[in-house]
Amino acid sequence: MDKRELPIIIDxxxxxxxxxxxxxxxxxxxxxxxxxxxxxQLTDASECTKCGVCVDLCPTKAITINQSK
Numbered sequence: 001m002d003k004r005e006l007p008i009i010i011d012x013x014x015x016x017x018x019x020x021x022x023x024x025x026x027x028x029x030x031x032x033x034x035x036x037x038x039x040x041q042l043t044d045a046s047e048c049t050k051c052g053v054c055v056d057l058c059p060t061k062a063i064t065i066n067q068s069k
Contacts, residue, residue, distance in 0.1 A: 007048040014062035023054035
């Protein structure tokens with residue numbers, strides 16, 4: 001899937017392997033899961049409501065809402 005079509009963008013260069021994985025735990029829709037290298041990945045883009053909870057709580061600001069979608 002093209003990044004322009006995703007509801008959120010995860011900049012994996014800003015996302016260190018995180019033991020807390022706050023973003024995954026706070027997603028009310030369960031749209032994030034642990035992917036490669038212990039980093040989050042969007043499992044089902046249609047489940048993401050762009051609520052912004054993951055964006056607000058990411059300690060490294062690696063997640064942003066995709067404004068082009």
